[in-house]
Amino acid sequence: MYKRQVVHCMAENARCGLLQETVRVVMENVDFTNVKKFLDLGGGHGLYSIALTSLNENLQAFVFDLPPVTSETRYFIDKYGASRVDIIPGDFFKDDIGSDYDVIFSSFNPGGKVPSLIPKIAGALKPEGVFITRQVPDESMKSSPLMSLDWNLWTFEDVKKGSSGYSFENSVPFSEYIDMLGNHGLEVFRALDMTDGSRIVFAWKVT
Template identity: 25%
Template sequence: MPVNPNFIERLLLLKLNRGPAPMLDLFGAASFESVTLALELDIFETLSRADAPLGAGTLADRVDAHPDGIAVLCNFLVAEGYLATEGEQYTLTRMTETWLLADSETDMGPWLTFWKKLVFPFWAREFETAIRNGEPSQSIYEWFDEEPSRWEIAQAGFRATASLLLDDVIDTVTVPEGTERLLDVGGGHGLYAMELCRRHPGLSATLFDFPGAIEAIRENIPAELAEQVDTRVGDYRTDDLGQGYGVALLFNVVHAHDPAGNIALFERVADVLTPGGRIVVLDQWEGSGRTPVSQTALRFVALTYLTTLGADIYTHEEVEDWLREAGFSNVQRRSVGPLSGLAVVEGIK
């Protein structure tokens, strides 16, 4: 969490321009590196398991580090809001307990690790190339394929961020009574499809994605859903998707393709849906941010997609038009949860 300036600091740095506000970005970069190192060293989990706050020496022994190094790192994490002190001992803040512990339903640790180990290293190599040429020299997914373990880290990160929206997303998805089969296009982690199967016992789901993505998720399909969830590998733009689906999910897919590619994909999905079948599209939508944080988030997402995929974000109106062009009717949009910028768009074949 970036340092939160007090009123006087905000006035001097951000309003009156009397001090170097860019130093806050420097602090933020150091904060990210420190938090991801703390995750790697198991500092937060160690403090969580302890019966009482721990001093630097005891904590260093338990995480196999030098006490002086642990003290300096933890003092910075205190300043950034991740740790608190009781005397000379360290404990977790409520923020860290909520968002960075493995047993929490809102654990974002794998998402931060995904950025640390994969996305930012890819940025370091491709950022300037993408800005100068309009696209990276290869997509990040092609880069994942070069080392299969990258897919495992990526899917863990995708699951972590998807889990925050799971209930909100599922509540917006229409699964008509009697629907038997669902297709999750680019489904990867499968979290949404599996939850829909839990809520609709008569529903089965097929997760369709690249081989590396599917290999990384197969062992994470719960045993109780083994009869309801299967997988299919390939390129959803060209390979056989199957037939006879009542619902198709395209979650965080359309941003990776140009308009013509998305229309073609929607047409392919329409071909495998039963009459009256539904397509459900989820993504971040251009122009939907209403607050400084949400607007910055959308700009950050757009920059990320450019750097990693040579892609961009679209308006929901564009996607609605493409769905109609691909033959879908009754196209409707519904917001997802409290996070501005996210919505599902549904259409009926």
């Protein structure tokens, strides 16, 4: 029940403008003409995948998350009749995430600043595929006591939170994480600050 409440609360939060802004920014910075396969890594409610498939009739999206979470993802898929969104239950720290994705999207998930996941993400992208990651940079956390408070009110079953806001065990500062992308053939071509204090970064797979 608790995990269900968390997923639904996050969905409500996303629908208060974050979802719309993120989808708009993604559409403005990625050419979806030839994008066929999309992965929402740690995608929870799946609303980003649902929104993007509604705007792209040739897009097939997959939401990867823990099994108790994807059961709630299925609720939203059915609610919005999103027939081109599917779920992949698993633990992305341990399990295979699939392959040949045109776009991989990661937003506020536990692996979003964990360097050991970068090779897995890069390996799952097609050549010239795009990795999109959205996280709260450390400087935003330091300047926003309310954001830190919001973070500390959440707990995550079986997931160890880090000592600083929007970080988990084995996380590094977001700027350091972004610098590491190039070591795995991911070249950053755009970074934008969002209205909620988060930052969204786009990177091509160049090798």
